[in-house]
Each structure stands twice: as C-alpha cells, then as structure tokens.
Amino acid sequence: MLGYGTVGSGAYRMLEDNQASIQAKTGTRIEVVRIGVKDAQKPRDLPSELFTTDLDSIVNDPEIDTIAELIGGTDPAGRLVELALNNGKNVVTANKELMAKHGSRLVHLAKAKRLDLHYEAAVGGGIPLIQPLKHQLAGNDVLKMMGILNGTTNFILTAMQQDGADFAEVLSDAQAKGYAEADPTNDVDGFDTMYKISVLASIAFGRQVAIEEVHREGIRSISKADMKYADVLGYVIKLLGICEPVGDRVRVRVHPTFLPKTHPLGSVNGVYNGLWLHGDFVGDVMFSGRGAGSDPTASAVVGDLIDVARNMAIDGPGSALPYDPDMPTEPITTLQSRYYIRIRTLDRPLVLGKIATAMGQRGVSIAAMEMKTIVPHEEGEIVFLTDYATESDFREAVASLTAEVGVSKVHATIRVED
Amino acid sequence: MLGYGTVGSGAYRMLEDNQASIQAKTGTRIEVVRIGVKDAQKPRDLPSELFTTDLDSIVNDPEIDTIAELIGGTDPAGRLVELALNNGKNVVTANKELMAKHGSRLVHLAKAKRLDLHYEAAVGGGIPLIQPLKHQLAGNDVLKMMGILNGTTNFILTAMQQDGADFAEVLSDAQAKGYAEADPTNDVDGFDTMYKISVLASIAFGRQVAIEEVHREGIRSISKADMKYADVLGYVIKLLGICEPVGDRVRVRVHPTFLPKTHPLGSVNGVYNGLWLHGDFVGDVMFSGRGAGSDPTASAVVGDLIDVARNMAIDGPGSALPYDPDMPTEPITTLQSRYYIRIRTLDRPLVLGKIATAMGQRGVSIAAMEMKTIVPHEEGEIVFLTDYATESDFREAVASLTAEVGVSKVHATIRVED
Secondary structure (H helix, E strand, C coil), rough: EEEHHHHHHHHHHHHCCHHHHHHHHCCCCCCCCCCCCCCCCCCCCCCCCHHEEEEHHHHHHCCCEEEECCCCCCHHHHHHHHHHHHHHCHHHHHHCCHHHHHHHHHHHHHHHHHHEEEHHHCCCCCCHHHHHHHHHCCCEEEEEEEEEECCHHHHHHHHHHHHHHHHHHHHHHHHHHHHCCCCCCHHHCCHHHHHHHHHHHHHHHCCCCHHEEEEEECCCCCCCCHHHHHHHCCCCEEEEEEEEECCCCEEEEEEEEEEEEHHHHHHHCCCCCEEEEEECEEEEEEEECCCCCCCHHHHHCCCCHHHHHHHHHHCCCCCCCCCCCCCCCCCHHEEEEEEEEEEEEEHHHHHHHHHHHHHHHCCCCEEEEEEEECCCCCCEEEEECCCCEHHHHHHHHHHHHHHHHCCEEEEEEEEECC | CCCCCHHHHHHHHHHHHHHHHHHHHHHHCCCCCCCCCCCCCCCCCCCCCHCCCCHHHHCCCCCCCCEEEEEEEEEEEHHHHHEEEEEEEEECCCCHHHHHCCCHCCCCCCCCCCCEEEEEHHHCCCCCHHHHHCCCCCCEEEEEEEECCCCHHHHHHHHHHHHHCCCHHCCCCCCCCHHCCCCCCHHCCCHHHHHHHHHHHHHHHCCCCCCCHCCCCCCCCCCCCHHHHHHCEEEEEEEEEEEEEEEEEEEEEEEEEEECCCCCHHHCCCEEEEEEEEEEEEEEEEEEECCCHHHHHHHHHEEEEHHHHHHHHCCCCCCCCCCCCCCCCHHHHEEEEEEEEEECCCHHHHHHHHHHHHHCCCCCCEEEEEEEECCCCEEEEEEEEEEEEEEEHHHHHHHHHHHHHHEEEEEEEEEEEC
C-alpha cells in the first residue's frame, strides 16, 4: 500500500474488519505486508515494521503481487504505478488526476502485461461508476452524462441553498469542519470535477479526453442572490461535470448549472455524489451515494482488490480495458444551451426593451424574467432565463448589454439544463 | 439466442445498431448465428434461416460459443442452460426465476467449466445491480437492502397515488396499455419481486436464499384510502423487496411498505426501478433506472455479452462467482417494525382507550393517529402508526382488536420503513 492517509487507513481497516467475509468471497486472504509513507515514525495504531519511507522498495519487492496506490497527485504516484506494472504487479489506484492525465498509457501498459489496473475509487468514492460504465452499460452509445462528482462543492452549494448563506461564509465554515481544504482551489475551481468527468468520458467514449480540452468553471462566483432566484424559478444550482457526443467528437465541461428541482441529481445534496446518464438503449440511469471520505472510498479500493485477488486465484490474464488517447473534442462555443443572467441596471422601464432587442439581434430570446426592486428610476436587479441559444451568440449578447445598452453590470450568467 | 420476444428482439437490435462501437470495445464481432423460437414461421423482420424451433440444436452446435437464454421460466430454459454449460458454452441469461431457483447449482457448474455465466438482466432491467454487488461493493457487509424491483406494480402504485384511483381500476388500465399481463399474478402478488430480491440477497450474503423462505405479500389489498393516509402522514406506498442480516441468518421479505416521501426510493415512480443499500463501509448507495422493457433489458444482456466476448478474446478462464445453497433465514415473525393500521369502528370516543390498552398490553404503542369521520356514535375510520414492535406481538394485537375490543374490521396493516 502506498499512502496511509484518509483512504489508505480506511482501506486497511476495511480489510481487517471484513477479513472473514472477504476471504469467503475470494477464497484467499488479502494481506497488507508493507505501507509506504512520508514519515515512518509518526505514531500510528499499527506495528511500525509495516511502514517504510522507501516507496520504491515496495514496488520492487518480488514478494508483493499487488500495489494499492493511495497517495494521489502525479508525482511520485505516476512513476511508482508505472514501475509496479513494469514489475508485473497488479495496481489498484484511487488517483483521478493520474488517470485523467495518463490513464490511456497506464491502461495500455497493464493490458500488455496481462495485469489488472483498477481505479473505481478515482470517481464517485464508494459509488460503483467506472466498472458499470465499462461493463454493464458498455453496449450503449452514451448520449449524455452529468455528474455531481465533488463532495466539497456540493456541500457548499447545498448549505448556501438551505441556509441562504454566501459562498465565502459557507466555505470558511466548511474549512473549519474539515470538509474543505485550507487551499480549496482543487475543489471550488472545478479541477477535481474536471479530472473525474474526464475519466468517465474517456471510458464512455473509448478514448482519453485531454483535460486541457475540458471547459472548466468553479463555484466562487455563485452568490446567495443566484441561489434565491434559482429557487423562485424552480431550479437548484449544482456544480456538474457534463459530457455529450457531438458527431464524432465529445464536449466535456464543468460548470455551475441551473438544474430543475425535479431532476434526479437535484436532490443529491451535501457530501453525496451522483451520476446520471442517458444511453441509447438503457435510457436514464442514476447512481448516487457518498462520493468521498475514508470509508466509502475504502469500499471502492477494497472492491477492486477483491477483483484482483479473484483474478489471481483463477490465474486470469487481467482485465485492464485500454483506451486510446486524443479523443477529438468540441469546444464550448458551439454549445446550444439555455442561460440564466442576473444584471443590475438603472431606469428599468426604459432599458428593458433595449435589452430584449440587443439580445434578440444576437439570436438570444428571453423566456422568463424576474425583477427584484421595482422602484422606478432607481438601480435594480433583473433576472432572465433565455431560450436555447448558441454559447458564442450568448456571449456576444452579454457583452452588448454593458457595451451598448447601458447595463451597469452583468453579475452572473449560469447555464441551464432542462 | 434462445427466445426472440421483447428482450431477445431488443438485444438483437442493439447488437446490430451499436455494432461498430461494440466491436471497438471488444475487439471482436458478436454475431447472432441462430435464434431458437416456438414458431419459426411467424413473420419477422429477419431472414427466416436465422430461426429454428429446435432449441437443442443451438445448444449442441459446436460452432456456437455463447448462449443468450431469453425464454424465461424454468422449463425448458433450465435444461438448456445446463446443457449449454456442459457443452462448454458461456451463458448470458435474463432469467430471474431460473437464477432464484437454481442459481447456486448453475454458477457452480459454470465455475467448474471455467465459463462465464452472467445474469445482469435478471434484476433491475438495464440498471447495473448484480455485478456492482458482486464486485465494487463486495468488500462491504450489507446491512440492509431495499428495492423497487417490479415495474408493473410500481406503475400501478404510482398511478393510484397520483390519480387517487383504486387498484382494480388502475390494473385494468395497465392491462389495456400493455404494462400488465392478462394474468397479473406474477407481478401483483409479488412473485417477480421475490425472485429478484432472492437473487440479490444470495449475492450480497454469499449463499442462495430459497424462495420458499421469502415472506411475500402483493399489492392487491392496497386501497386508495391507504394511499391517501400515507400521503397525509408523509409517506408513499411502494412494493419493496427487503433483505437484512439477522446474526448469521438473513431475513428476506416482499411486501407493500410505507416509505417516507424523502427516502431516495420514494421518488422512484412509474415503471422505474430502484435499489437502495446500506453497506458497513460504503454507507448509502442508490441505483435507479428503467427496470424492464425491451431496450433497457437488452442493454444488460448486451453488456454481459460484451464481457463474455472480452473474456474470450484474452482466453480468460471465465468469471462465474459461485455461491453455495441453503442460506439460513430468519422468519418475519421476529421482525421489529413500525406498522400502519386502518380500522373501522363504531362509537370511537369510547373505543379509543380500549384499542390503546389492548395494543399496549401486547407491547405495541401508538405513535400517531388520524381519523376520518368525526361524527360521534357513527362508524368511522381510524388510522394509527405504531412505534417499533415485534411482528408476532403486532399480529396478536391486531387479532385482539376484532376479538376483544369491538373493532368491526381491520382494513389494512402495512409495515413502515423509516
């Protein structure tokens, strides 16, 4: 085992606690013989002989047949995983960043070596997502996939929604409680979701989606005003990873989204994650559960280890399913979407017609409107939902509002999924 | 392929429609070379040479490496599946009844022959349930599992709930629309759900649960009055398959259930199915989607066929995971549950204290109460929710109501899950 943090300690505990039932299922005992850590002297509740700071010694140990990589990040995790595979060891990893960046290469290597490389824990914590996509749903052409894949941001958005609090307030509360990191960038700016949806898209479409091709927006700009308008209009705001085929290409994006309250993902709250997908034969399928944390993530790691053990017991050739790199992608600019806009403007009675005209000239029609203050000649807020429009048209329309129409500020624009 | 009904024709069409993407995923072409049917002369949109009424000839054909058994029932399906395995052929089946009755024996046979025997389509239509239980969730001790596993009854209950209609009315409507069979016994009396929860329980607990040990109640007795009271009290009524460990045994049951509206299964409506489970490490996980129908079930069958093809491509030893027979079971009588009771009685002001006393003497306390008519001295309806009580105590308490207290009729008793 490489790493003994939240996930590693959970996986170790699960292997111990459920040893008897796991042995019954696999016909073999999974034994953790060595754990690689940064500081071998740190007081832990396990014998200190188990630990070493020499991670290479584990990956090079001929007595060890399987490596659980639970360090995270690409360095040294990537080098160690590659070395393990080259040394003929099966690998189980929880590393979304590594798989998003180097998945294609690593899975090809595992396949060539007839080894297992499983990474169920990389996406959705304990929720089975990756293997069902690879296996039970493999016959489908995936027509759309949307996921709430980051527990921290879903916790923050849910708290904002339920308590009417602002982003900064909820974030510091989440940090105090340990639900958000001191540097929350990876979560709140959508990097974590980007890695995860990129991994899922690569499996669903059979070729690796480069993370540079994923359109990414985080949730820092979401205000309690947006939350309130969403509620009034029948929506909740969720940070979604979304992918969909566009001809032979795929568009992958991460952004806050207006989602109808009645959508199955609309009630996935707090630290829960969920994945909804639409396949051409299966129709709508939905998975949800705890997407992070020690125990749920351990569940996925141990499930993968059990599969490795079973495969070794029957002397199987490994079941790594390789996918090629360089999935062609479609940019966000060609997206057809509905949009929410919140603007602040003076003298609304006069400006309203101008706004509708300026947007209409760019191909964006207004479908619904809410106003907050209704004192004439004072500055007030107006909120619109548009009809379907092309992203590039919408951006031009938004630019025209401040440039031509006299809107003092466009406070927020958020895409709407219906 | 054995059978060319709803599922068979869907699977055939999916293999044709998605041939290119399936070939890309498996590296091999899955070709249906022969289809066994009852009537080979029936007009179909496929060349008649594909069809034969001699099903044994398919199972004995040395050119055929894999059988998709899509006939249903145990005879001749069971004999043909067994013959196929004995002839060294992989088997994919959608047959819940066969797996519930003979699963342990068939999976042991497949394992001994180093063959694949997959049956994802047997439970939950297109929703991945069986393989995630066997693999990604395998490290968990399952502490409870509850499923809406029959689309017909869920369609009926949802229609009763949403339209305020009575069971008989909705059933004949569903029969007219083709959502329910002319003889609806298999669905509405809970047999279908019994097969399915028995299969899931056998996988989750590693030994086959005999269907004779499953407590089974259907939905015929559910009235629109019960639906209305459920709604007032914050519940919906769902036909659930439920299993839970009790020491070293497992209790498996199928019955209509009061489920809180906020439970994830509470919003699984119409023909959708859902499975919720609680594992000791993964926590709560929920799956939902279309649980029946041609296309969703085809999705599961084809997913299994893809796995067979992949396994053959790497010359793998098959991945059948056997489980032993004779799981020890716990009867319903020791269940601790809350209950809903609807009774009709005369002269309520006087009888209320007697009811509470009679029930209290049997260890059943009343937690909530609703009354319908409030004219004194006339017959009216009273509805109670009890606190947790043992099933055997509850049954005695119910018997005492008509025997001793003067309640004219106990119209309904339904278990409550919280």
